[in-house]
Amino acid sequence: MSFASERNYLQDRGGAWLIALVTLTIVVVPILNLAVPPESPLHISTYTVSLLGKYLCFALLALAVDLIWGYAGILSLGHGAFFALGGYAMGMYMMRQIGDRGVYGHPELPDFMVFLNWTELPWYWYGFDSFPFALLMVLLAPGVLAFVFGWLAFRSRVTGVYFSIITQALTYAMMLAFFRNDMGFGGNNGLTDFKDILGFSLQSDGTKNALFIGSGIALIAGYLLCRYVVDSKLGRVLISVRDAESRTRFIGYRVEHYKLFVFVLSAMMAGVAGAFYVPQVGIINPGEFAPIVSIEIIIWVAVGGRGFLYGAVIGAILVNYGKTFFTGAFPEIWLFMLGGLFVVSTLFLPRGVVGLFHSLKKSLAEGRLKQEDEQTPMAEEKA
């Protein structure tokens, strides 16, 4: 069997499993939450539903990062910025939905603006009372930022670690900007105290389950989109850029255009993940722009398996489950564990959990073949 056919075979199988599992989860979990009475041991609490929804958003974010890092070799250490921008766009919509139900009861202005003695809505808040407009911004805000930033960086052929460093600088600069009260995004408190989305109360179990299901659907859609891109001819060009960037140019591909395309697509996916995340956790603040947040995403992908789309999903869910568990049980050691995890996965699991699984499976298969060989007299004769 050749390497190549094996590679595709396994990738498709993993994807099918992933979609089946996510589908199952978004069907079963809401049933166990809504239809099974709380006394039953099978009941899942609403808190858990939102927690799982958060994991699904992180998985989508990891997928976006794997698309550029695993396939095009672009290591972005600033993807938290795109996630946060999508989150802010959704947050602005939900702020406007509050209307006059805020603490100050102003018909139009969010509380923090009243508190700052502002008298009218800044122009960039216009339109966010409309849900379709907000959705558009969920895509456009990260997309435009990625386009401008990527255009400048890729055109000047900034690559490798230099690119990673400037993406860190980007997200850090965004954090400092969003911390400022006069930016008009709520300063260090960010946006919070949301009441409802599309008229449905964010406190209700129904809405929470709907957001959870939506996150799962977004993850599946994101997976299928990435799969399409990766399997297309363009996906081959991306791999070529990753492994032999200069060679790709000499065959006639404008590498900077390809990088820009995939970078913008990835940023938009991160924005969608942020938009599902914010209503489920109920807050968005500049902390999401912190450089460490973006680095954590890279750890998820590295642990799961860079260059396998479903590996990124597995990594995001595993690491975040670990985070939930350990920050509850031993909060002081979590950061050390995270660092340790990164070191271990870089040193011993270059292809992550998924890569480990594949090599185990392969050596098992080879072991079996060997055994069969030994049992066959024909093989002995030949030897």
Place this chain on the structure above:
Amino acid sequence: MEGGIHIPTNILYMDGVTVSFDGFKALNALSLVVAPGELRAIIGPNGAGKTTMMDVITGKLRPDTGEVFFRDSIDLTQYDEAEIANLGIGRKFQKPTVIESLRVEENLYLAMAGDRRVFSTLFARQTPQQKQRITEILDLVGLAEKTVDLAGSLSHGQKQWLEIGMLIIQEPELLLVDEPAAGMTDHETELTARLLRDISGERSVVVVEHDMEFIKALDCHVTVLHEGHQLAEGSLARVQEDERVIEVYLGR
């Protein structure tokens, strides 16, 4: 391509091209003219500037001074690598560079002449004609058995062949071939020479090689480079009699 309508006088025209690295002149007022359909061999000792010359033509390096024109009027110093490739100049590298984590057939598919724009590539579907063409090239370069193998698993010689296949399927007007025979058997070397001779006529081919048997088999005009400068030009027999050439090759 409008090649049939307008035949340029020169496919490649280089004059007074100088490239220096920290004061060291890798190319020193180099001039070279290649006619449409011509097959040209370039020889010269190590470090003569042969690869550097190809770097200049393909946009990898900008010359400090000098002119580089493609098809009489296209100033190549104004374009980048990808644009030059799309203008119709293809290159095989001295160190074989294929895309190792893609299959052999995928390497050819990427190199095949066609629309290189992002969205066309995203929605591209391989047509039966394209598949047919890839099969033809695989047969031509003797890699039919390796179709679905990863290019990284090929031997050095096979990578050379794959890269030659990529160059042919790209259908450039001018082919720059840097040391194609390295790592090949005598028989393969002979095949390569024949292949390049067949291609020329319709296209222009510039070949760099050290192997004199190979150059002889090409049976074409030879340019001798030395210290970034053209030392001699003519038939192989004439060049070999040139005293300066003898001195350069023997006096090392």
